[in-house]
């Protein structure tokens with residue numbers, strides 16, 4: 131892989147990508163973890179899951195104060211989850227255990243369709259089977275609320291995303307996306323969230339890549355913001371084309387990013403401060 135002259139941070143991302151190109155998924159994760167732990171000595175992956183707040187006591191206090199902010203979103207999500215379909219079934223009837231303790235396994239590779247299936251896609255697949263109208267993947271009021279509720283049924287469970295045989299190409303595409311410089315500002319995701327982790331950016335501390343997938347959707351200004359919604363904001367920051375929520379590119383990126391958080395506990399419906407300035 132060629133790493134042409136570019137900003138120093140991005141150059142490190144490029145060399146990291148080159149090294150990881152031949153590695154197995156678990157080796158990728160170990161490598162990112164070692165890099166983060168070298169940059170942020172004394173912090174564990176569980177600390178990383180606090181995101182920006184790991185570096186900001188004031189923000190941690192605010193998060194505790196706002197712990198109940200999700201209730202109206204969860205109520206709406208529960209209503210959608212339990213609503214009876216015309217055939218008498220419901221979303222709850224499509225998933226094992228009524229959807230309890232399943233979220234940690236998503237996104238998951240679907241062997242027959244040969245693609246990465248997010249929790250949002252699994253919800254729409256259920257609606258499709260029962261001939262109900264699908265939900266708009268990016269709509270915070272419907273899909274956002276119902277995924278917030280569904281993930282609350284897995285609160286405290288560990289993320290356990292698998293990369294089975296056949297899934298490597300999708301995982302690899304997500305990994306490549308994460309380490310590739312994109313957009314007008316020549317940043318990779320890794321420039322800010324691996325090499326830049328813990329450093330200040332605008333008025334926020336940059337969250338480390340590991341732990342970033344544990345707490346979605348977040349509740350911001352009373353609305354459920356999905357992981358892909360957040361990624362789209364970061365793509366805009368990078369001056370890169372924000373792929374649509376639910377696109378294969380973002381699904382594979384979410385697959386890679388969530389795999390990095392394997393073993394960490396799901397923290398459903400975390401509150402996050404209003405959007406930082408770009």
Ligand code: HEC
Nearest residue numbers: 181182317318319322331334335336337342360361364368
């Ligand atoms: C120019 C720096 C920059 C780049 C590049 C960038 N981000 Fe971000 N990102 C931010 C900032 C600033 C925030 C808000 C503070 C925080 O939580 O890190 C953020 C937040 C996030 C969060 C939320 C973290 C949390 O705990 O709530 C995720 C997830 C994320 N970014 C993923 C990505 C992905 C994936 C990419 C690549 C497509 C990316 N970011 C590229 C700056 C960046």
